Amino acid sequence: MDRGIGIYASPRLSTHLLSAFLLSFLALARPCLADEPAAGVADSADVVFRDADLEFFEKQVRPILARRCYECHSARAKELKGGLRVDSRAAILTGGDTGPAIVLGDQDESLLIDAINYGDLYQMPPKSKLPDSEIAILSKWVKLGMPWSKEEPIAVRAHATSSLPSSSPSRAA
Secondary structure (H helix, E strand, C coil): CCCCCCHHHCHHHHHHHHHHHHHHHHHHHHHHHCCCCCCCCCCHHHCCCCHHHHHHHHHHHHHHHHHHCCCCCCCCCCCCCCCCCCCCHHHHHHCECCECCCCCCCHHHCHHHHHHCCCCCCCCCCCCCCCHHHHHHHHHHHHCCCCCCCCCCHHHHHHHCCCCCCCCCCCCC
16 A cells, blocks of 8 residues: 655654644744734723823823814714824724824824825814924823723713712702
8 A cells, every 4th residue: 555755754743734724824824824913003901101291291191182182082072083082092003093092202204293284195283283282192192002091991981970870850030
């Protein structure tokens, strides 16, 4: 009986080759199969920021975003523009219709920074350009790696800010 030459000549050899193939495949496929955010996207819970950088975010950056951007780019927007939300770190890093809004640490490659500088692709906010001082604050924020305070899920935050529980009786005036 001619057993031939090849990987099927020995069941033991075939098993080892198959195992090696599967391990190699899984090692290469792991990034595609993982239930993780896209490359470069890190949730604030996974990143530790310096206290001074968090204070900078809360006192200088968040007020700019809330005042200048949330109307069109947040969970509270009547109509979300460009598919972009800027009310969470993960949302900004995920981006909108044209991709991530920020490249961490790289102002020159960040669409958000280009837009607030009235670049070629976008000019934000559309009604008038931000003052240079606000552009400098947002640019510094990107350079710092976009520090962001710990985030609660949006649903939890919305519930926590409601003025009255839904089971509360209405008061007549």
